[in-house]
Amino acid sequence: MHPVENAPANLSRVLSPIAIGPIHIPNRVVRTGHGTGIGKGTMNPALIAYHVERARGGVGLTIIEALAVGTSAYPFLVSGAPGLVEGYRDLVALCAPYGMKIFQQIGHLGNEIPELDGSPPWSSSDSVGAMVGIPSQAMSLAQMDFLVECYVRAARDCADGGLDGVELHMAHGYLLQQFLSPLYNRRKDAYGGSFENRMRLPVRLLEAVRAAIPETMALGVRLSSEPFEGGLSPEDIKCIADHFADRGLIDFLNLSSGTDYNPHKIIGAMHEPAGYELEGDRPAAHASKVPVIVTGRFRTLEEAEQVIREGDGDLVGMTRAHIADPAIVRKTIEGRTDDVRPCIGCNHGCIGGLLTGGQIGCTVNVAVGLEATLSEDLIGPSENPRRVLVVGGGPSGLEAARVAAMRGHTVVLAEASPHLGGAVNIAALAPRRAGIADIVHWLEREVRRCGVDIRLSTYVDAEDIADYAPDAVIVATGSLPRLDGAQHRSPGLLARGMDHASVVSSHEVLTEGSNRNWGSRAVVFDDTGHYEAVAAAEYLVARGLAVTFVTPHKSFAPGLEPALSDEAALERLAADGNLRLITYGELLSVGDGGVEVRHRFGGGAFHVDADTVVFVSHNAPNRDLIDGLADAPFPVIAVGDVRSPRYLQTAIREGHMAARSL
Ligand SMILES: Cc1cc2nc3c(=O)[nH]c(=O)nc-3n(C[C@H](O)[C@H](O)[C@H](O)COP(=O)(O)O)c2cc1C
Ligand code: SF4
Incomplete structure (x- = not known):
């Protein structure tokens, strides 16, 4: 018709x-x-x-x-x-x-x-x-x-x-x-x-x-x-x-x-x-x-x-x-x-x-x-329908559960927190980033429509899984911020004072929001060049803080450049004159009143005032479960950040391909 x-x-x-x-x-x-x-x-x-x-x-x-x-x-x-x-x-x-x-x-x-x-x-x-x-x-x-x-x-x-x-x-x-x-x-x-x-x-x-x-x-x-x-x-x-x-x-x-x-x-x-x-x-x-x-x-x-x-x-x-x-x-x-x-x-x-x-x-x-x-239209029923357990309800686990269910497997999705969506829920708290959550809302609707058995607030360990005896497990347990002071462009350097009360992750900035007093000056240190640090800086600038953005990269948020988002973000951040940008920077230490910073290619250390120090580096994979399943008698497939913390696109692709492979 x-x-x-x-x-x-x-x-x-x-x-x-x-x-x-x-x-x-x-x-x-x-x-x-x-x-x-x-x-x-x-x-x-x-x-x-x-x-x-x-x-x-x-x-x-x-x-x-x-x-x-x-x-x-x-x-x-x-x-x-x-x-x-x-x-x-x-x-x-x-x-x-x-x-x-x-x-x-x-x-x-x-x-x-x-x-x-x-x-x-x-x-x-x-x-x-x-x-x-x-x-x-x-x-x-x-x-x-x-x-x-x-x-x-x-x-x-x-x-x-x-x-x-x-x-x-x-x-x-x-x-x-x-x-x-x-x-x-x-x-x-x-x-x-x-x-x-x-x-x-x-x-x-x-x-x-x-x-x-x-x-x-x-x-x-x-x-x-x-x-x-x-x-x-x-x-x-x-x-x-x-x-x-x-x-x-x-x-x-x-x-x-x-x-x-x-x-x-x-x-x-x-x-x-x-x-x-x-x-x-x-x-x-x-x-x-x-x-x-x-x-x-x-x-x-x-x-x-x-x-x-x-x-x-x-x-x-x-x-x-x-x-x-x-x-x-x-x-x-x-x-x-x-x-x-x-x-x-x-x-x-x-x-x-x-x-x-x-x-x-x-x-x-x-x-x-x-x-x-x-093509989605080519996803057909598996010749060998199985009991599949997906652990982790972020985008990777959701996509894995969706595709596995479309293929006719019986799928249980276990998520330790009370909500599906994983780290995307935090990313969506940043100014002008609420739209990123649209994809997890869609995935959640789809897994429900496909009949996935969703277990929220359900932490599972290797023993629980052995008791459940699935035919296959997809592990999508994600990653967590790392606040150890390591900086990937400066091997061997560990910033001192990372246990100072002013040091927080971007996740803490976005989730604690107005429940916490961030002071009037912040340093955002961005080791990744991607969105996390930009999101934290944008949040703090919007709250009226003067932000010094320190990055070891040669430019502001280079990971956003191909997505045509770096200059747009810089334009927003710089609009009120509350942003200072230090490129080629190294974070040496955090202490009362601020941080010590230096340029990676010379010059002495200098002090930057800060009440809040946001440290953003590459996350640490949440490997407890995957390591505990090393000798499991059924296939175990790790997908997304638990393999290596990367991007939303890789997380979804790996979840998808894992489910197709079953
Ligand atoms: C990957 C990509 C490549 C594009 N290449 C062209 C192009 O060759 N010629 C053109 O006129 N516009 C190009 N555009 C712009 C689109 O035609 C369109 O104007 C833009 O994506 C905004 O529309 P949308 O919000 O509906 O995507 C491109 C857009 C994307 C996403
Ligand atoms: S990659 Fe491009 S088309 Fe796909 S969700 Fe992002 S903006 Fe949209």
């Missing part, structure tokens, strides 16, 4: 079809372009499976990640790559039964990346891109002609592959925005200066692509404003969109925010609310002469419905939401909104995975990029 035939009445707008130029889109839910790295440059079977899984989930329109044209060393899909057009054809054929329409984004990074042969990046003028920091060369007229040919070739490939449309990437500070924006474009010829001149190359490209694709395909652009002095304002974006629409060059307008100078606005993390981009979109969106796509942390069809009802957009991007759960539309139509696995906005698995490992994953969805083997 076609999804919209079942549309719940309160979702009548978002589930209604819409025409984008000649293309009929079955509903208003869009996956906007997102680099995955799955295809390794082309539309390979894994990338096809990734998209087909989401077509099956009911999304109306997918815009495929940017296709690199010309000689730009763009990392995602590459125009002319072997197998690209054949891959498009397979993708189109496999998605056709589900009604999802497919556009291809085409782009060039301009000054953000050198050319493939190592020569300087291209741009409108000589500017320096935020990512590579290499001065670009101003494009010659011959290079512009070449670029037009490249776009035309790429668009023809899309047509040959049977795609439904093309989007030219003019957002995020990349090449075409570098022509549109006076921030970069300082040319004195016909391609710079006045508004018309800055529009000239983008207009040429749109005209050329329009002429190259059949009338049965749609054409549009993605635009974003620049919150910098002299950059493109939201009103400028409206003028640009009008200019294109008035000339009949676009069938749709896709609005985004941010550039590579403020990438945390392109892919806003957990601290941003749903719809955080809308304010900047409104001038263009409200006046648009063509259908508008808006985006920004939308996760439910109810939110999308509201956007359309308020007139803020005609279609709504739900990109990360679909990375986390491919079947949002289908589940919602079936009345199973509670079953939708929530994107928590952590940015670690998706953009973090792309920037560190060259391919996206997802913290909450293990199957991303591996749909052919790990």
Whole structure:
């Protein structure tokens, strides 16, 4: 049955079809372009499976990640790559039964990346891109002609592959925005200066692509404003969109925010609310002469419905939401909104995975990029149903229990505390981090729905387990903060005075909260470079303390950089002038009135006043149970932090894979 035939009445707008130029889109839910790295440059079977899984989930329109044209060393899909057009054809054929329409984004990074042969990046003028920091060369007229040919070739490939449309990437500070924006474009010829001149190359490209694709395909652009002095304002974006629409060059307008100078606005993390981009979109969106796509942390069809009802957009991007759960539309139509696995906005698995490992994953969805083997739909009953005991009700144990129960095992989940969720419950107490708990709430609902026998406030040791005699045990007992003064960048150094009353863990800061007097000055020592120390600092700054953040790393919270969360956190922390940052720092000792610190590469020790000293280092695994089960006569699998304290993504993945292995 076609999804919209079942549309719940309160979702009548978002589930209604819409025409984008000649293309009929079955509903208003869009996956906007997102680099995955799955295809390794082309539309390979894994990338096809990734998209087909989401077509099956009911999304109306997918815009495929940017296709690199010309000689730009763009990392995602590459125009002319072997197998690209054949891959498009397979993708189109496999998605056709589900009604999802497919556009291809085409782009060039301009000054953000050198050319493939190592020569300087291209741009409108000589500017320096935020990512590579290499001065670009101003494009010659011959290079512009070449670029037009490249776009035309790429668009023809899309047509040959049977795609439904093309989007030219003019957002995020990349090449075409570098022509549109006076921030970069300082040319004195016909391609710079006045508004018309800055529009000239983008207009040429749109005209050329329009002429190259059949009338049965749609054409549009993605635009974003620049919150910098002299950059493109939201009103400028409206003028640009009008200019294109008035000339009949676009069938749709896709609005985004941010550039590579403020990438945390392109892919806003957990601290941003749903719809955080809308304010900047409104001038263009409200006046648009063509259908508008808006985006920004939308996760439910109810939110999308509201956007359309308020007139803020005609279609709504739900990109990360679909990375986390491919079947949002289908589940919602079936009345199973509670079953939708929530994107928590952590940015670690998706953009973090792309920037560190060259391919996206997802913290909450293990199957991303591996749909052919790990799709949730492929979890079938075990041939050998067993009695499985899972010890530990944090995210790793919950995921293990969920998947084991889905496989038909009889599952008991024992948790020593009165609550499920483990360390995530503490992380969620930090300012702007409540959303991280969404995943454990979802997991808890799922394990209950799957019939897992949950035993709270139940501490089990090796003897209890021997009495229960399970067929297999999954140990997910997690880890605990370590306050021993050891610092991983300074082997052999143990800070003295760690038993001083002022020394606390980040867990204590967040759990004791306003029940304790933290004084007026704090030192937060961050050995991990991840979120724990940032969370404690943010909590204390919010309570009015002056915080000195000491880290042995070369920058603030480097573990958050790939998740585009370090600068956003620093911006918040520094806003009131109550933050002092010491990088390359070593903590020498804690005593009455504060700490002694020194720089790792020289200089003498110096004193920092503090009433509270938060020490954050790598946790210690909680191994008591796993060590006690060394000689157990049944399989024992350790998952998550008890193996080695790491991240939420690893915890969930290991729990998942352990349950699949039984
Ligand atoms: C891993 C990842 C890669 C992205 N790559 C692109 C891209 O190639 N082109 C683009 O226009 N936007 C890209 N984006 C931005 C998304 O299209 C979207 O604007 C952003 O994720 C916010 O929408 P959401 O909150 O619905 O996820 C990317 C986002 C993610 C998470
Ligand atoms: S990694 Fe985090 S932000 Fe990215 S899709 Fe998954 S849950 Fe959402």
